[in-house]
Amino acid sequence: MSGNAMISRVENEKVLVLERVFDAPRELVFAMFKEADHLKHWWGPRGWEIPVCKVDFRPGGVWHYCMKCVDRNQGDFYGMESWxxxxxxxxxxxxxxxxxxxxxxxxxxxxAEMPSTDVTLEFIDLGDGRTKLVSSGEYVSAETLKTVMDMGMLQGITETWDRLAERLEAVK
Incomplete structure (x- = not known):
């Protein structure tokens, strides 16, 4: 587990920017987001699995997935599915x-009742075998961003990116 912490900030009241440096080359970090075989190993918070993960990686293509809580210690969440x-x-x-x-x-x-998000992921080659990942998520309003933050999204993304770092260590 590397000591690279995730940094988060809000821009223009409705854009959530997340940054983290991963100890892996850019091509490998990119592949983690492109290939279902990788995504199902790390996507989602701890205690959640991805029983369904279909990726059609092209403009206009769809990535459809299911996260299921498999950790009994998470109480009411156990057994829950989130698509x-x-x-x-x-x-x-x-x-x-x-x-x-x-x-x-x-x-x-x-x-339609839940806010959609426009996400841009940037993979920046730091030149030393490390990659900086910058995620910008734009919400329709400051209120919708607050809604997802109140749902505990930041902790979920922190755990997800921790799992990504562990997956990179395992495969590189």
Whole structure:
């Protein structure tokens, strides 16, 4: 486990920017977000698995997934399923991925009651075998950003990126 902490900040009241340095080359960090075989090993907070993970990695393609809580210690969350989908807009390998993130159901229908997010992931080669990942998530309003923050999203992303760091250590 490397000592690279995630840094977060809010810009323009509705853009959540997350940054973290990973001790792995840029191509490998990019592949973690591109390939289902990698994603299902690290996506989601601790105690959650990805029983469904379908990735169609191209502009207009969809990533549809299910997160399921398998940790009995998480109480009411145990056994819960959370479905999500991303619609890819643009990708420049291995530099950038742009997509819109939605809450969805098992059929892939977007949940209109939950806010969608426009996400840009930037993979910056630091030149020493390390990669800086910058995620910018733009919400429709400051209120929707506050809603997801109140849901504990930041802790979830912190744990998710910790799991990404562990996955990178395991495969590199």
């Amino acid at each position: 999500g989908k991303a619609i890819y807009k643009e990708m420049i390998e291995p530099e950038k991925i742009v997509y819109t993130d939605y809450f969805s159901d098992a059929e892939g229908n977007s949940n």
